[in-house]
Amino acid sequence: GFEALSRGAKSIVFVEKDIKIFQMLIKNSKKFPQSNLKFYNIDAFSFLKLKSNFDFIYADPPYGKYNVNLLVEKILGHLNHEGVFILECQKKENLNTTSKILNFGNSRLLIWEKF
Numbered sequence: 001g002f003e004a005l006s007r008g009a010k011s012i013v014f015v016e017k018d019i020k021i022f023q024m025l026i027k028n029s030k031k032f033p034q035s036n037l038k039f040y041n042i043d044a045f046s047f048l049k050l051k052s053n054f055d056f057i058y059a060d061p062p063y064g065k066y067n068v069n070l071l072v073e074k075i076l077g078h079l080n081h082e083g084v085f086i087l088e089c090q091k092k093e094n095l096n097t098t099s100k101i102l103n104f105g106n107s108r109l110l111i112w113e114k115f
Contacts, residue, residue: 001037002028004056011036013054017043048074055080060088068093076112085112 001012014037016022022041029037040047044061057075061068068089079085089095091108099110 001025001058002032004058005032005035005037009056011038013038013040013052015040015042015044015047017041044071045074048078051078053078053080053083055083057083057085058088059086063090063093069096072097072110072112076114079112079114081114083114085114086110 001014005012012035014022014025016025016039019041022039026039029035029039044059044066057079059071059075061071068087072085072087072095075085075087087099087110089108089110091103091106093108095110097110097112099112102109102111
């Protein structure tokens with residue numbers, strides 16, 4: 001999120017369930033006092049019930065803790081026209097997808113573009 005902000009994103013929404021990481025995000029956000037940042041200390045599935053749509057979504061859920069296929073299905077429903085969704089997961093994750101796939105060591109990036 002902060003990288004996107006430094007590259008010109010107009011607003012960033014952080015969704016983080018782990019309270020320690022959430023608090024670190026809040027602390028780091030103080031370096032960007034004029035920015036439009038929103039923070040949610042909830043899991044991704046709960047956040048998605050809020051019905052927001054986005055131009056760019058990057059998800060990096062804890063490996064092995066979520067049904068990644070279900071997460072992808074839910075997130076794609078919140079992607080704006082011409083939006084991009086990137087998911088980081090384990091390389092061994094078995095996904096039903098037509099996304100672009102990039103492998104890095106034990107990690108995999110899956111990229112969807114909505115047209």
